[in-house]
Amino acid sequence: MAAPIEFLQFVDDNADAFIQRLSDAVAIPSISGDASHRGDVVKMAEWLNDHLKAVGVETQLVDLGKHVMDGEELNLPPAILGRIGNDPKKKTVLVYGHFDVQPANKSDGWDTDPFTLTIHEDGRLIGRGSSDDKGPVLGWLNILQYHFQSNKELPVNLRCCFEGMEESGSEGLDDLVKKESQPGGWFDGVDCVCISDNYWLNTRTPALTYGLRGLAYFKLTVSGPGRDLHSGVFGRTVHEPMTDLVTLMSKLVDGQGNILVPGIDEMVEPPTESEKAIYERLDYSIADVEQSAGGQIAISSNKVDVLMGRMRYASLSLHGIEGAFSGVGAKTVIPAKVAGKFSIRLVPPQTPELVEPLVKAYLEAEFAKLNSKNKFSIESLHGGKPWLADVNHWNFEAAKAATRAVYHQEPDLTREGGSIPVTLTFAESLGVNVLLLPMGRGDDGAHSTNEKLDRSNFIEGTKLLGTYLYEVAVIQ
Numbered sequence: 024m025a026a027p028i029e030f031l032q033f034v035d036d037n038a039d040a041f042i043q044r045l046s047d048a049v050a051i052p053s054i055s056g057d058a059s060h061r062g063d064v065v066k067m068a069e070w071l072n073d074h075l076k077a078v079g080v081e082t083q084l085v086d087l088g089k090h091v092m093d094g095e096e097l098n099l100p101p102a103i104l105g106r107i108g109n110d111p112k113k114k115t116v117l118v119y120g121h122f123d124v125q126p127a128n129k130s131d132g133w134d135t136d137p138f139t140l141t142i143h144e145d146g147r148l149i150g151r152g153s154s155d156d157k158g159p160v161l162g163w164l165n166i167l168q169y170h171f172q173s174n175k176e177l178p179v180n181l182r183c184c185f186e187g188m189e190e191s192g193s194e195g196l197d198d199l200v201k202k203e204s205q206p207g208g209w210f211d212g213v214d215c216v217c218i219s220d221n222y223w224l225n226t227r228t229p230a231l232t233y234g235l236r237g238l239a240y241f242k243l244t245v246s247g248p249g250r251d252l253h254s255g256v257f258g259r260t261v262h263e264p265m266t267d268l269v270t271l272m273s274k275l276v277d278g279q280g281n282i283l284v285p286g287i288d289e290m291v292e293p294p295t296e297s298e299k300a301i302y303e304r305l306d307y308s309i310a311d312v313e314q315s316a317g318g319q320i321a322i323s324s325n326k327v328d329v330l331m332g333r334m335r336y337a338s339l340s341l342h343g344i345e346g347a348f349s350g351v352g353a354k355t356v357i358p359a360k361v362a363g364k365f366s367i368r369l370v371p372p373q374t375p376e377l378v379e380p381l382v383k384a385y386l387e388a389e390f391a392k393l394n395s396k397n398k399f400s401i402e403s404l405h406g407g408k409p410w411l412a413d414v415n416h417w418n419f420e421a422a423k424a425a426t427r428a429v430y431h432q433e434p435d436l437t438r439e440g441g442s443i444p445v446t447l448t449f450a451e452s453l454g455v456n457v458l459l460l461p462m463g464r465g466d467d468g469a470h471s472t473n474e475k476l477d478r479s480n481f482i483e484g485t486k487l488l489g490t491y492l493y494e495v496a497v498i499q
């Protein structure tokens with residue numbers, strides 16, 4: 024069933040109002056990983072909850088309890104459960120998204136204030152969360168607004184699950200999803216799940232995504248001196264924590280992306296020739312990766328190797344060093360305590376439980392080789408398992424039909440290099456197919472400076488998500 028022409032017209036007619044609403048959402052700096060912004064994540068939950076109620080959705084703000092972040096006990100932001108429609112003749116679709124964002128400061132290199140949605144004349148809507156994931160979440164709201172205002176029933180029963188901790192490990196959500204998937208729970212009767220929280224591979228071809236990498240995030244701490252020291256007084260007289268830490272971090276990954284921790288890369292089966300052909304067929308080039316990275320830095324000139332590096336293999340990235348001197352100028356300090364942060368993106372059959380002991384044992388052995396008198400500790404901050412779906416399911420067929428109707432193109436079938444830990448929990452707890460239906464393009468710069476969502480992706484993406492619901496309603 025095609026989406027009603029009135030729906031498509033409504034989306035076009037209300038495009039400016041939808042962008043204003045996205046601007047209001049971006050203005051709330053709902054950074055889940057920064058304790059000082061926890062109130063903003065809660066404010067964002069309340070904002071979204073009010074907007075959902077205003078378009079006829081029955082909602083519940085669920086308290087997820089407390090957690091400890093950077094040594095501080097904090098209340099977790101509430102998750103939002105929503106439902107509309109309970110017609111046994113209709114399919115029931117669960118949509119998931121997140122309303123928290125990554126940190127952003129103008130001083131990171133943004134051209135404009137990250138929390139002021141800046142509308143560029145070429146159509147870019149620039150602001151933190153525009154693409155990841157406030158734009159897609161508001162896409163669902165736009166669809167609901169049409170049905171509410173025109174007094175039309177949705178073609179399916181809809182269930183929503185929106186969270187405010189995705190960028191920080193989705194703490195508390197797995198238990199809620201498991202509980203609500205039980206008979207009589209909020210998600211009882213769900214037939215399929217749709218998540219719009221990733222990106223096309225390139226800037227031209229819509230995509231459906233059937234895989235996500237998992238994540239194992241580590242913090243490696245080295246300390247020794249009782250306080251920061253003067254390097255002129257203590258240089259070459261004490262074991263320096265930063266020297267030990269940098270040595271250890273240099274032993275994790277090489278310049279070609281190979282993971283040096285024994286046993287991790289080895290867990291993954293080499294690809295077959297037919298699997299390589301899947302990557303060969305994708306509409307992608309080295310120019311695409313270099314354009315979205317903003318530099319001519321692709322690790323290989325072979326497209327298949329680059330794509331498999333992102334989708335098919337694990338990767339290890341070094342993120343930062345807490346406690347190190349990082350300001351301007353030339354401070355001659357020996358930091359007393361430094362903590363290196365790194366993470367591993369996981370692919371099947373890897374899981375955090377399998378990988379974490381290997382990383383810990385390896386780093387302990389490498390630290391012992393340093394003969395340092397400093398103290399060393401390694402902890403896991405958060406993790407999530409990888410996920411793969413069956414693309415031969417009607418859920419994917421409905422999304423393909425919707426893509427053809429809205430974009431007049433065949434979608435790419437992709438695996439995402441990023442992670443959305445709750446995806447596998449939905450798949451396992453509900454026992455239904457999960458689909459990722461991205462709204463944004465590969466060059467949106469999620470997690471980066473000048474994150475953007477193109478106006479056309481927001482507007483056509485809203486039509487796509489709406490049309491998908493109509494296709495699900497009729498597909499056998």
Ligand SMILES: C[C@H](N)C(=O)N[C@@H](Cc1c[nH]cn1)C(=O)O
Pocket residue numbers: 155156189190191192220221238440441442443444469
């Ligand atoms: C793909 C999704 N939009 C996303 O960005 N997920 C994050 C999840 C995460 C886990 N730890 C911190 N963030 C990601 O892949 O980094």
Ligand SMILES: [Zn+2]
Pocket residue numbers: 121155156189220221
């Ligand atoms: Zn996201």
Ligand SMILES: [Zn+2]
Pocket residue numbers: 125155190469470
């Ligand atoms: Zn993200």
